[in-house]
Amino acid sequence: MPVETKLKVHNFxxxxxxLPQQVFQQAAQAVLDWDGSGLSILExxxxxxxxxxxxxxxxxxxxxxxxxPDHYQVVFLGGGASMGFHLVPQxxxxxxxxxAYCHTGEWAKRAIKEAKLAxxxxxxxxxxxxxxxxIPKGFAVPSEADYFHFTSNNTIFGTQYKQFPKSPVPxxxxxxSDIFSRPVNVADFAMIYAGAQKNMGPAGATMYLFDPAALxxxxxxxxxxxxxxxxxxxxxxxxxxxxxPVYVIMLTLQxxxxxxxxPEIQKRNAAKAGLLYSTVDKLPIFQGTAAKEDRSEMNxxxxxxxAALEPAFDAMWKEAGISGIRGHRSVGGYRASMYNAxxxxxxxxxxxxxxxxxxxxx
Amino acid sequence: MPVETKLKVHNFxxxxxxLPQQVFQQAAQAVLDWDGSGLSILExxxxxxxxxxxxxxxxxxxxxxxxxPDHYQVVFLGGGASMGFHLVPQxxxxxxxxxAYCHTGEWAKRAIKEAKLAxxxxxxxxxxxxxxxxIPKGFAVPSEADYFHFTSNNTIFGTQYKQFPKSPVPxxxxxxSDIFSRPVNVADFAMIYAGAQKNMGPAGATMYLFDPAALxxxxxxxxxxxxxxxxxxxxxxxxxxxxxPVYVIMLTLQxxxxxxxxPEIQKRNAAKAGLLYSTVDKLPIFQGTAAKEDRSEMNxxxxxxxAALEPAFDAMWKEAGISGIRGHRSVGGYRASMYNAxxxxxxxxxxxxxxxxxxxxx
Numbered sequence: 001m002p003v004e005t006k007l008k009v010h011n012f013x014x015x016x017x018x019l020p021q022q023v024f025q026q027a028a029q030a031v032l033d034w035d036g037s038g039l040s041i042l043e044x045x046x047x048x049x050x051x052x053x054x055x056x057x058x059x060x061x062x063x064x065x066x067x068x069p070d071h072y073q074v075v076f077l078g079g080g081a082s083m084g085f086h087l088v089p090q091x092x093x094x095x096x097x098x099x100a101y102c103h104t105g106e107w108a109k110r111a112i113k114e115a116k117l118a119x120x121x122x123x124x125x126x127x128x129x130x131x132x133x134x135i136p137k138g139f140a141v142p143s144e145a146d147y148f149h150f151t152s153n154n155t156i157f158g159t160q161y162k163q164f165p166k167s168p169v170p171x172x173x174x175x176x177s178d179i180f181s182r183p184v185n186v187a188d189f190a191m192i193y194a195g196a197q198k199n200m201g202p203a204g205a206t207m208y209l210f211d212p213a214a215l216x217x218x219x220x221x222x223x224x225x226x227x228x229x230x231x232x233x234x235x236x237x238x239x240x241x242x243x244x245p246v247y248v249i250m251l252t253l254q255x256x257x258x259x260x261x262x263p264e265i266q267k268r269n270a271a272k273a274g275l276l277y278s279t280v281d282k283l284p285i286f287q288g289t290a291a292k293e294d295r296s297e298m299n300x301x302x303x304x305x306x307a308a309l310e311p312a313f314d315a316m317w318k319e320a321g322i323s324g325i326r327g328h329r330s331v332g333g334y335r336a337s338m339y340n341a342x343x344x345x346x347x348x349x350x351x352x353x354x355x356x357x358x359x360x361x362x
Numbered sequence: 363m364p365v366e367t368k369l370k371v372h373n374f375x376x377x378x379x380x381l382p383q384q385v386f387q388q389a390a391q392a393v394l395d396w397d398g399s400g401l402s403i404l405e406x407x408x409x410x411x412x413x414x415x416x417x418x419x420x421x422x423x424x425x426x427x428x429x430x431p432d433h434y435q436v437v438f439l440g441g442g443a444s445m446g447f448h449l450v451p452q453x454x455x456x457x458x459x460x461x462a463y464c465h466t467g468e469w470a471k472r473a474i475k476e477a478k479l480a481x482x483x484x485x486x487x488x489x490x491x492x493x494x495x496x497i498p499k500g501f502a503v504p505s506e507a508d509y510f511h512f513t514s515n516n517t518i519f520g521t522q523y524k525q526f527p528k529s530p531v532p533x534x535x536x537x538x539s540d541i542f543s544r545p546v547n548v549a550d551f552a553m554i555y556a557g558a559q560k561n562m563g564p565a566g567a568t569m570y571l572f573d574p575a576a577l578x579x580x581x582x583x584x585x586x587x588x589x590x591x592x593x594x595x596x597x598x599x600x601x602x603x604x605x606x607p608v609y610v611i612m613l614t615l616q617x618x619x620x621x622x623x624x625p626e627i628q629k630r631n632a633a634k635a636g637l638l639y640s641t642v643d644k645l646p647i648f649q650g651t652a653a654k655e656d657r658s659e660m661n662x663x664x665x666x667x668x669a670a671l672e673p674a675f676d677a678m679w680k681e682a683g684i685s686g687i688r689g690h691r692s693v694g695g696y697r698a699s700m701y702n703a704x705x706x707x708x709x710x711x712x713x714x715x716x717x718x719x720x721x722x723x724x
Contacts, residue, residue, distance in 0.1 A: 038370030
């Protein structure tokens with residue numbers, strides 16, 4: 001077994017992001033010589049038995065870790081969640097129908113755009129009035145919609161649904177940035193999809209987990225590339241799948257299972273987010289930008305009340321080996337992304353810098 | 363610089379396939395620690411300067427190696443050539459228009475299906491009458507078509523266009539299985555596209571090289587994910603790109619440039635194919651399945667005239683460390699894929715086995 005290596009950089013990148021150190025070692029070994037085969041994982045056929053087994057194991061791990069019902073299906077495709085935004089109306093919106101959406105920022109906006117292009121979108125609620133700094137609540141989903149779609153966590157604004165909305169129509173969630181970070185009752189959802197490049201693996205693959213009974217009701221004639229039922233029937237091999245990204249997803253999910261699965265990672269994530277937000281709240285020179293009750297455990301957004309201090313703060317965290325905490329341009333300030341594989345040690349390094357900076361500039 | 367390692371396996375896989383040994387070493391190093399950054403290539407932001415430079419270098423290498431006109435654009439997307447089959451009519455077929463196609467087998471068939479779904483397809487020629495064992499010639503492309511599409515090399519049937527067809531309408535080619543193997547006059551094409559997993563890199567990315575002036579003429583309102591002009595304007599970063607596959611493409615194209623580019627690889631490919639086909643032709647127990655004038659330099663298909671000898675032959679080549687030469691089920695027999703990175707040494711190993719087998723069973 002590979003040994004844990006010492007972190008050289010505390011990687012708070014918003015995604016692609018840090019993965020378990022042992023996964024990097026296993027993946028590098030497979031690039032050189034995969035399981036002693038004499039072949040690199042990069043040169044093997046996707047239809048050969050060894051990779052077919054990787055695909056099967058990865059699908060099974062998704063369902064096991066999330067506790068998905070047996071009949072749910074898992075598909076891996078290229079293209080990121082943006083492809084998912086397109087596939088949702090193609091697979092779930094009836095001809096002449098509409099999708100309902102909650103608008104919580106950039107990713108929801110792109111998803112809504114795809115629904116409009118496919119036929120129509122009903123925006124049931126939006127937090128645009130306060131620059132997406134909160135999660136809308138108390139809205140009603142119209143029963144005439146073909147489905148209701150929401151983004152479980154917004155990476156840019158640092159907001160996260162703490163309770164998933166109820167819906168009288170099939171529920172679909174883009175969970176790209178918090179999948180596998182906390183329990184989900186999969187049976188409540190017609191589909192959950194997620195780009196790999198946060199809690200699942202490297203960039204280059206997107207996971208779709210769905211109830212096959214929810215498909216095939218739209219009356220649309222789909223391209224086989226756009227048809228989730230086709231991809232499921234072909235076990236994600238209708239076209240050449242992203243072999244290496246799927247392999248690294250398998251390694252990452254094996255790591256997650258090995259440390260204790262969702263219950264254990266939920267504890268670790270709560271500890272990391274708790275430490276970071278309590279530091280933001282106790283140091284008056286910092287201020288969180290998201291509504292407290294909607295704060296994301298994955299992406300903590302905060303600013304220096306005095307923006308003139310930013311260059312000095314930036315120099316200090318860079319000196320401490322911290323990387324990737326500059327905020328998105330639409331929020332400014334800072335964003336510390338604390339995905340599953342980020343160790344508590346990295347959050348401690350950051351909060352120590354924050355404390356020291358506050359002491360010098362408080 | 364990494365040293366060439368001794369081949370443990372002669373990998374004749376039809377794709378994903380063998381890549382240069384030095385690329386495996388460079389890629390594995392980048393998975394552990396990319397360019398001394400302390401970060402894995404799998405955890406870096408696609409918007410950070412180091413990866414933006416990878417994307418820029420890779421686009422530039424594509425154009426340099428192929429001698430593409432300056433104004434042509436390069437885009438990398440997930441999804442394989444099957445996504446390309448879908449994107450072609452979306453981006454080039456007018457509303458109410460049609461695409462013209464030459465039908466040379468499975469991949470052309472899938473491309474034609476996408477055109478039919480988008481509006482209409484004109485099949486100008488087909489080699490289906492002889493199980494796609496030849497390339498149709500002497501056909502005329504109707505000037506009312508919006509474009510003419512062909513598949514430059516068929517991996518399953520082992521056929522390859524030796525001369526590219528002329529067309530009065532914009533010419534589009536799927537070159538997934540022979541891109542970068544021989545010279546192409548890019549200016550003759552409105553678009554060339556290719557899945558990475560043969561001569562370019564690992565599975566998980568597809569390259570689109572096109573004349574931007576040929577886009578935007580269809581009257582279609584496209585999803586931003588389906589719009590090649592959008593992807594070009596966003597420099598392949600509209601959605602999170604397949605970071606690691608693109609990085610390995612860069613390494614592979616750097617290798618190709620380093621050995622002398624297309625002129626050198628064309629010589630090597632001719633030598634490999636020459637050796638293999640001359641062996642097939644001189645040993646009476648074997649027979650090639652493709653028309654001689656259309657034989658692919660990438661995929662050589664052949665059978666044992668007496669199929670009862672197959673188990674004995676299979677045992678012999680497996681013993682010699684040869685992998686991946688079983689033919690596709692629709693042709694049977696054998697297929698030796700000899701992509702750019704397959705060394706002549708591997709073809710020698712195979713032809714020696716063939717000679718020895720013929721001697722014992724001739």
